[in-house]
Amino acid sequence: xxxxxxxxxxxxxxxxxxxxxxxxPLALDQTWMFIASLFAxxxxxxxxxxxxxxxxxxxxxxxxxxxxxxxxxxAILNTQFNWPILATWPVAVLLAALAGAVLSAPxxxxxxxxxxxxxxxxxxxxxxxxxxxLARMTGGPDGIFGIGVPSIFGWQLASASAQFWLDWVAFAAxxxxxxxxxxSHLGRTLYYIKHDQLAATTMGIDIRAYKVLAxxxxxxxxxxxxxxxxxLMAAVSPGAFVFTxxxxxxxxxxxxxxxxxxxxxxxxxxxxxVPQAFRQFAEYRYFVFGIAMVVVxxxxxxxxxxxxRSAGAKA
Amino acid sequence: xxxxxxxxxxxxxxxGGLQAVANLSFAVGANQIVGLIGxxxxxxxxxxxLITGVYKPNAGRITFDGTxxxxxxxxxxxxxxxxxxxxxxxxxxGQSVLVNVLAGxxxxxxxxxxxxxxxxxAQRREEERLRQTAMDLLARxxxxxxxxxxxxxxxxxxQRRVELARALVARPKLLILDEPAAGLNDHESAALNExxxxxxxxxxxxxxxxxxxxxxxxxxxxxxxxxxxxxxxxGSPEHIRSHPDVIEAYLGKDDEDFLPPAIGSAA
Amino acid sequence: xLGTIVQQFVNGLTVGxxxxxxxxGYTMVYGVLRLINFAHGDLCIFGAYVGLVVLxxxxxxxxxxxLWLGAAFLVAAVVVAAAGVVLELTAYRPLxxxxxxxxxxxALGASLFIENGIxxxxxxxxxxxxxxxxxxMHWTALGARIDLVQVLIIAGSAVLMAVLYxxxxxxxxxxxxxxxxxDQDAARLMGINVNRVIISVFLIGPAIGAxxxxxxxxxxxxxxxxxxxxxxxxxxxxxxxxxxxxxxxxMLGGVLLGxxxxxxxxxxxxxxxxxxxxxxxxxxxxVRPTGLLGExxxxxx
Numbered sequence: 070x071x072x073x074x075x076x077x078x079x080x081x082x083x084x085x086x087x088x089x090x091x092x093x094p095l096a097l098d099q100t101w102m103f104i105a106s107l108f109a110x111x112x113x114x115x116x117x118x119x120x121x122x123x124x125x126x127x128x129x130x131x132x133x134x135x136x137x138x139x140x141x142x143x144a145i146l147n148t149q150f151n152w153p154i155l156a157t158w159p160v161a162v163l164l165a166a167l168a169g170a171v172l173s174a175p176x177x178x179x180x181x182x183x184x185x186x187x188x189x190x191x192x193x194x195x196x197x198x199x200x201x202x203l204a205r206m207t208g209g210p211d212g213i214f215g216i217g218v219p220s221i222f223g224w225q226l227a228s229a230s231a232q233f234w235l236d237w238v239a240f241a242a243x244x245x246x247x248x249x250x251x252x253s254h255l256g257r258t259l260y261y262i263k264h265d266q267l268a269a270t271t272m273g274i275d276i277r278a279y280k281v282l283a284x285x286x287x288x289x290x291x292x293x294x295x296x297x298x299x300x301l302m303a304a305v306s307p308g309a310f311v312f313t314x315x316x317x318x319x320x321x322x323x324x325x326x327x328x329x330x331x332x333x334x335x336x337x338x339x340x341x342x343v344p345q346a347f348r349q350f351a352e353y354r355y356f357v358f359g360i361a362m363v364v365v366x367x368x369x370x371x372x373x374x375x376x377x378r379s380a381g382a383k384a
Numbered sequence: 385x386x387x388x389x390x391x392x393x394x395x396x397x398x399x400g401g402l403q404a405v406a407n408l409s410f411a412v413g414a415n416q417i418v419g420l421i422g423x424x425x426x427x428x429x430x431x432x433x434l435i436t437g438v439y440k441p442n443a444g445r446i447t448f449d450g451t452x453x454x455x456x457x458x459x460x461x462x463x464x465x466x467x468x469x470x471x472x473x474x475x476x477x478g479q480s481v482l483v484n485v486l487a488g489x490x491x492x493x494x495x496x497x498x499x500x501x502x503x504x505x506a507q508r509r510e511e512e513r514l515r516q517t518a519m520d521l522l523a524r525x526x527x528x529x530x531x532x533x534x535x536x537x538x539x540x541x542x543q544r545r546v547e548l549a550r551a552l553v554a555r556p557k558l559l560i561l562d563e564p565a566a567g568l569n570d571h572e573s574a575a576l577n578e579x580x581x582x583x584x585x586x587x588x589x590x591x592x593x594x595x596x597x598x599x600x601x602x603x604x605x606x607x608x609x610x611x612x613x614x615x616x617x618x619g620s621p622e623h624i625r626s627h628p629d630v631i632e633a634y635l636g637k638d639d640e641d642f643l644p645p646a647i648g649s650a651a
Numbered sequence: 652x653l654g655t656i657v658q659q660f661v662n663g664l665t666v667g668x669x670x671x672x673x674x675x676g677y678t679m680v681y682g683v684l685r686l687i688n689f690a691h692g693d694l695c696i697f698g699a700y701v702g703l704v705v706l707x708x709x710x711x712x713x714x715x716x717x718l719w720l721g722a723a724f725l726v727a728a729v730v731v732a733a734a735g736v737v738l739e740l741t742a743y744r745p746l747x748x749x750x751x752x753x754x755x756x757x758a759l760g761a762s763l764f765i766e767n768g769i770x771x772x773x774x775x776x777x778x779x780x781x782x783x784x785x786x787x788m789h790w791t792a793l794g795a796r797i798d799l800v801q802v803l804i805i806a807g808s809a810v811l812m813a814v815l816y817x818x819x820x821x822x823x824x825x826x827x828x829x830x831x832x833x834d835q836d837a838a839r840l841m842g843i844n845v846n847r848v849i850i851s852v853f854l855i856g857p858a859i860g861a862x863x864x865x866x867x868x869x870x871x872x873x874x875x876x877x878x879x880x881x882x883x884x885x886x887x888x889x890x891x892x893x894x895x896x897x898x899x900x901x902m903l904g905g906v907l908l909g910x911x912x913x914x915x916x917x918x919x920x921x922x923x924x925x926x927x928x929x930x931x932x933x934x935x936x937x938v939r940p941t942g943l944l945g946e947x948x949x950x951x952x
Contacts, residue, residue, distance in 0.1 A: 246501050249500060249501050249502065249503040250500065250501055252500075252503070252511070253495070253497075253499075253500025253501065253503070253507065253511075254490075254493050254495045254497075254500055254510075254511075254514075255497040255500045255501070256500070257483060257486060257487070258490065260476065260479065260483075261476055261487050261490075264476050264477070264478070265474050265476060267438065267458075267474065268470070268474040268475075268476070268487075269487070270457070270458040270459050270462075271436055271438075271458050271459075271462055271467065271468055272459075272462060272467070272487045272488055272490050272491075272550070272554065273459050273462035273463050273490050273491040273554070274459055274487075274490055275459045276459070282497060286497075
């Protein structure tokens with residue numbers, strides 16, 4: 070099994086699959102296009118969770134916050150200040166990155182379990198703030214509706230296919246970014262930190278600085294996805310960023326395979342796409358997730374599609 | 385007499401009720417190989433952890449290359465030029481020899497995080513330069529054939545060489561080795577001796593903890609002996625070998641393996 | 652004014668007692684396994700549902716009613732204790748040697764499973780407890796009203812805590828438990844059957860927690876399936892405040908949190924109250940992570 074998974078030359082297969090995906094609007098109906106767009110957006114968030122958890126080894130179980138910061142930034146700027154969607158994108162990313170840096174700075178020193186609990190608390194406070202219509206801008210429990218459609222140089226991406234292609238291209242950009250990360254100095258450094266902090270620190274690695282950087286980067290990427298999410302759904306509400314979402318993201322990385330791009334994508338497909346396909350069994354969704362999480366961890370604790378060894382540099 | 389590169393001045397540390405190290409003073413000069421010996425539990429690794437910043441001393445001062453580094457964080461001390469190996473090997477298992485050694489090049493990397501994410505041409509060149517630097521060092525230690533091998537699958541002696549390579553590639557001013565000969569056979573120990581001497585010849589000072597007296601006596605210029613966290617003797621290998629306090633420290637334990645060559649079998 | 656304060660105090664002690672009973676389960680499991688048993692809160696509420704089933708089948712009033720109540724507590728404690736052991740054997744024991752994170756995900760999965768299992772069996776709407784379970788006696792003192800149910804809960808929690816404290820500190824089994832929490836390997840070398848200790852932790856913690864859950868049902872006269880998560884989180888925060896792994900700490904933390912919530916509710920809007928509780932948690936973790944009474948968990952350096 071491992072040989073098969075390792076043997077597939079993944080970047081090329083990935084590129085081919087991505088290209089095939091471009092044909093989705095031509096081959097599938099509106100519903101499936103929406104599901105595919107949703108998959109692309111959630112895949113970006115899941116990959117961002119993988120940076121902080123799978124690669125840097127930090128137990129962030131409140132990652133939905135940064136997704137939400139990006140989504141709400143776009144929602145507010147667009148509906149209340151009439152900014153075009155694409156103009157809100159950089160702001161969303163920067164705000165999310167800032168949130169990631171500021172929130173993580175005081176807590177990265179904490180031991181794993183404590184960091185986990187603190188991030189749960191941060192997520193809870195974030196959702197409570199949204200629900201309480203913070204600064205009268207977040208729209209309370211109903212959220213914000215009527216988010217516009219992205220347009221590029223005046224060209225409105227109004228159709229579902231146009232939205233899908235936008236999301237699919239953003240997805241490709243993310244894949245390239247993560248692939249590059251794995252082959253870069255930063256990627257290696259995060260690996261060293263995750264696996265042996267003491268040894269890493271004696272090599273001159275400033276653990277704290279890198280941990281905050283990892284948090285900020287993963288938050289930025291989640292915020293990036295947040296804008297796409299707001300545009301896709303045309304609405305945002307606190308319910309999309311609650312603790313259960315963070316748990317799902319966390320589980321995707323662990324169940325799919327930490328630090329493994331195909332693993333995380335598989336996890337995203339299983340936890341976001343499959344339930345969409347089985348809408349009639351919606352109330353069983355988390356029940357099934359629960360069982361799946363226990364079973365996968367017990368039978369295959371390294372995840373379904375673990376990271377290929379020795380990603381990082383070749384002699 | 386060259387100015388001391390590393391100097392410990394009356395250094396001490398307590399852990400709760402235990403005074404692990406007290407009034408410890410010694411120095412390592414430029415181009416010098418100093419050995420730190422003593423029975424098990426004497427505080428040798430603690431001393432290393434104090435020097436490399438893993439622990440912060442409660443008392444005393446540590447000076448390196450003219451700068452007071454007392455209480456500095458480990459990564460700052462590394463940046464000052466002190467690199468180490470560990471008593472229990474701390475390699476990054478699951479990664480190749482090359483990637484492990486690249487960790488030692490962390491401080492010499494001229495590559496920002498965003499260059500890495502975007503994979504700019506500058507970053508690609510830099511990656512190649514790093515790879516080449518690492519491979520050159522691996523070749524010198526006869527490890528280049530194993531560059532892509534997972535360190536976890538390597539024999540113990542080879543893992544020790546990889547850990548040494550990782551510290552060496554950082555071009556340290558002071559190399560600290562914690563029991564580098566532990567678990568090595570005679571052939572490997574002899575190769576280690578040669579490597580340490582070669583390192584010194586390149587201008588790197590070495591401070592090592594070692595129980596293997598063949599290594600200690602043949603390689604060091606100066607030996608410091610500690611017991612119960614305090615220095616009990618210091619001097620040249622010949623001086624230490626017949627020093628009464630040293631002999632008593634070792635004879636006081638039941639472990640005859642640790643008898644210095646003067647008392648035990650042939651050196 | 653005095654009346655309000657005393658009232659909040661009584662309310663706080665009541666809820667605090669419940670938090671303490673639930674917090675004990677978290678702290679005991681963390682002590683021996685270094686694992687946050689995310690499923691614990693759900694097990695406790697499961698106890699409330701089990702108790703409801705027993706009470707629902709009981710009819711009539713008067714003396715028989717009190718017997719049914721007793722039976723409800725007993726059955727709830729036993730069923731949930733059994734569930735706790737099943738949980739340990741299926742979701743945690745196989746991962747004893749695996750990466751910590753895997754156990755965390757397994758715990759979360761178990762929590763989702765139990766919580767949604769409850770929803771699937773009993774429905775998502777809230778379930779009401781029968782109203783005539785206890786004689787509706789109350790007392791007034793210092794301008795505050797104390798109901799019989801509150802007395803029952805406060806007294807019941809206090810008794811259970813005292814018994815547990817005695818058990819942990821004055822019996823051999825308790826010592827074995829503390830030894831295992833301190834250093835599992837050493838305990839094993841001393842001849843302690845670590846697996847049996849862990850099983851007993853998963854019997855006692857959930858059993859006590861189930862009684863806490865049933866108290867919730869009796870006090871608020873209703874239960875719904877997400878309560879396990881809500882109360883579980885609060886109880887967990889209480890355990891951390893007191894010092895995770897520390898049994899008296901969990902008791903203290905529970906009571907303090909209950910009092911804090913009661914007094915805060917009187918003076919701050921409830922929607923921000925939760926946020927403040929979390930902020931308090933974060934503050935404590937940053938400033939004094941070992942909690943008020945200190946952590947009794949060996950640090951794996």
